[in-house]
Amino acid sequence: MKFSRIIASSGEWLSGDGPNRNIVVSSRVRLARNLRDKAFPGWAKKAERLEVMGRVKEAVERLPEMAESYSENLEALSPLEKQILVERHLISREHAAKGVGSAVITNTQQSLSVMINEEDHLRMQAICCGLQLDKVFAMIDRVDSELEETLDFAFDPELGYLTACPTNVGTGMRASAMLHLPGLVMNDQMGKIINSVNKIGLAVRGLHGEGTEAMGNLFQVSNQTTLGETEEEIIGRLNRVIEQILEHEHNARALLAQRKAVTLHDQIGRAYGLLSHAYSMSSKEALNLLSTIKLGVDLGVFPDSLRFPVDVLFIETQPAHLQKDAGTQKLTIEDRDTLRAAMIRAKLSEVPRPDIARLKAATPEPTEPSQDE
């Protein structure tokens, strides 16, 4: 399958539906696996990396889940193509830096992807929309079970699955959810949330950036520890914490609507105004304003039909995606800012002006979790 065909459609996790879809953008589970007694990719010589890649690639391509898939060696991809895969969360930044001896395989729906010879021989992930970590784990668990029929994974009865980095040993699992938390950010509550979540062995990170300064108010919550608990226990813990964060976010939104209504109206109005009329816009500014529009959709200020186009803009206004649309002409930063602004203007031109009157009706009293999903 050609790269262009994969890229032509957005991932299923973006267009689909799922529980708590408003706030939980996506759920993801990745498993790290290695072949027994083969040097890990960071230590292996080129010949050994190629040998491992050959074996793993063959096994992955034979999976029924990968019947329709895109499979490519990293050295065959241009820097731009790699960057597009990064922006789509199909490969990691670290993997994009690899060349000969590494590969990527993803199914057409882009719900399942496997990185070969990243930090470990195999890094496989499943991703879908909304809060459904259990379903995503079941997906990737099945793939893992199928692969162990043909691949001899490094496993120790005491330490579990053995990984290049001791921080992943045991289950080799990293489960995460991407959360859109504009309410908590506007209320200055994110620092508190990050601190308390870190204390219980989970991590909250800004999607593009560090600490509380997350672009687009997007945060990733994931497990830090992988040894000493079962996969189900880890996911259960994560689910409980995410449910709590959701409740706090709903509360923060209700509080904003009640006590800082003018600020909230102002922010939504300004975001709409800037996005509809600007002729140059940086990636950071676009993400932050789009986040406010997304909040507006959640609060009923904009029609619900705007949800998907806005979510797509989060991805499509990233640098590599803009460059892809520009073809062979190499874009400067200024070119991209102009193009980004034009793309957003075009999308928003069909959107009616924010209907602030609908905001109150949609917002319940604070302390009572909203039922708006």
Added chain:
Amino acid sequence: MKCDVCQTKEATVFLTQIVEGKMQKVNLCEACSKEKGVNDPTGFALADLLLGLGAAQEIEKNPGSLKCPVCGFTQGDFKKTGRLGCSNCYAVFSEGLGGMLKNMHKGISHTGKSPKSHRRQRECGIRLKALQDDLQKAVAAEEYERAAAIRDLIRQIESEAQT
């Protein structure tokens, strides 16, 4: 309490030294403590006394020279990269890794998923162990017919496990 060195005189000097989190204790008599230079705390290394002269230097040198026979990875490489060389490295560097894993994770034993081949092996092991207990009981009770049946079953399971 007798002196750890001469094993004859009563110990009057009690030393405790903590090296990299490990506590070592030694009890000495007056004469031996003087001989070993214990009264000069700066020049004294407990490890020297316990393991013979020069052992302390050897231990210090040793971490760097530990090498994985499968992939050639050394402890020095681990210090540099924070990653291991291959799956066998976990056994080679297990001593140093133990404390590290304890700090990193919720526990030090894996309780999650295991590959099917491992599960089968483990189940097989548990079943064999139970049958062997039964066999012994049967023999002790002089129920030889039952013992023979159990023995056949054990052989069958063992041969199945091998294929």
